[in-house]
Amino acid sequence: MNTLISFLGKGKADARTGYRTANYRFDASFSRSVPFFGIALAEYLKPDRLVLVGTSGSMWDVFFEGEGAGDDAVLQLMAAVEAGEVDDALLDLPRRQLGARLDVQVECLLIPYARDASEQAEILRLLAGVVRPGGNLSLDVTHGFRHLPMLALVAARYLARVVGVKIDELYYGALEMTTPDGETPVLRLGGLLAMLDWVDALATYDKDGDYGVFAPLLTADGMEKGNADLLPRAAYFERTGNPVRARETLGSVFPSVEAHRGALGGLFSETLKKRISWFRRGKRDDWELSLADAYRERGDYLRAATFMYEAFVTRACNEQSDDPTDFELRKKNYAIARAQQPEVAKLEYLRNSLAHGVRPRADQEARTLDDEGRLQTALKSLRNKLFKL
Numbered sequence: 001m002n003t004l005i006s007f008l009g010k011g012k013a014d015a016r017t018g019y020r021t022a023n024y025r026f027d028a029s030f031s032r033s034v035p036f037f038g039i040a041l042a043e044y045l046k047p048d049r050l051v052l053v054g055t056s057g058s059m060w061d062v063f064f065e066g067e068g069a070g071d072d073a074v075l076q077l078m079a080a081v082e083a084g085e086v087d088d089a090l091l092d093l094p095r096r097q098l099g100a101r102l103d104v105q106v107e108c109l110l111i112p113y114a115r116d117a118s119e120q121a122e123i124l125r126l127l128a129g130v131v132r133p134g135g136n137l138s139l140d141v142t143h144g145f146r147h148l149p150m151l152a153l154v155a156a157r158y159l160a161r162v163v164g165v166k167i168d169e170l171y172y173g174a175l176e177m178t179t180p181d182g183e184t185p186v187l188r189l190g191g192l193l194a195m196l197d198w199v200d201a202l203a204t205y206d207k208d209g210d211y212g213v214f215a216p217l218l219t220a221d222g223m224e225k226g227n228a229d230l231l232p233r234a235a236y237f238e239r240t241g242n243p244v245r246a247r248e249t250l251g252s253v254f255p256s257v258e259a260h261r262g263a264l265g266g267l268f269s270e271t272l273k274k275r276i277s278w279f280r281r282g283k284r285d286d287w288e289l290s291l292a293d294a295y296r297e298r299g300d301y302l303r304a305a306t307f308m309y310e311a312f313v314t315r316a317c318n319e320q321s322d323d324p325t326d327f328e329l330r331k332k333n334y335a336i337a338r339a340q341q342p343e344v345a346k347l348e349y350l351r352n353s354l355a356h357g358v359r360p361r362a363d364q365e366a367r368t369l370d371d372e373g374r375l376q377t378a379l380k381s382l383r384n385k386l387f388k389l
Helices: 035-043 060-064 072-081 088-102 118-126 148-163 190-208 211-220 229-238 242-258 265-280 285-296 301-319 328-339 345-357 363-369 372-386
Strands: 004-008 022-027 030-034 050-056 105-110 137-138 164-174 185-186
Touching: 004 148, 004 229, 022 035, 030 035, 030 229, 035 088, 035 137, 035 285, 050 088, 050 328, 060 072, 072 088, 088 105, 105 345, 118 211, 137 148, 137 242, 148 164, 148 190, 164 190, 185 363, 190 211, 190 265, 211 265, 229 242, 242 285, 285 301, 285 372, 301 328, 301 345, 301 372, 328 345, 345 363, 345 372, 363 372
Parallel strands: 004 050, 004 137, 022 185, 050 105, 137 164
Antiparallel strands: 022 030, 164 185
């Protein structure tokens, strides 16, 4: 089901209709001259449902445009609008009148003024109650009170994530951008939601290190899908303890990331490149140590201990000019290095305890795992001692 939510505010540009009539231009073949943008938008989109959202003082009488001046119901509604006392019972009139005019199911929703966090949360709750999971939603923020477009942006994200609706677009009839020939452009603000998707992706990466979340965003921003899909592939190799394959895959996609000039990708490209640039650092032990540091900082202690341990073994192989990909050579060189740096045994015990969920027998090591601060300190201390920092 396609739903359009349109916010009403309060205007006095026209003594008769409240809002000033404008000729809204949607595209080359569609324009409408109306005082309330939502009417034109409903005619343009032809939704299954139109939900009008406003406060007790919003211009609920804007739809009558001076009609029915002698109608008691209209006069009562106009008086309530003037006094800021519109209630649900009075909204039956605009619901029926506009539904008949547009031949669409119309619902009217009273909301508070969003004066504080409690009222703002209540608005989100009320909006969630009028949308359907799995449906499509468009929002019109043209006429709402000036602070409501900010809340509408949050509402769009909330409804998409919590209720499970697909946000098609956010619309704004830009009266202040009316051209000399009298046409008012219609702006599509869905790009703001896409920006929030990028911000969310960065937060997701910072939390769990999965840069695969950027792939669909880059594809939507114009990158060739085959190139973008290398990111989740590289992330898979990294997260399964294969930094060699991860590095190879990142090396293949990094030029595409550097060259990408999409509107949003370009905005976030430097940040993205910084987050995946570990593969350019030195040799394999440098990659593994960089990954250990990154996972420790984001609280993924098992991967942090694992990559630090692997970096130590790889470095031991490098010092003997042995192949670090050979399992038997890794065992041999680890034994040699452990004899020289017995402190690595603590790292091995920590890694095994984290991997198997078994607490060490030694009281001191058990206390380390019982407190996150102690574990952080222990991992940093081992890193400094084992890698001579």
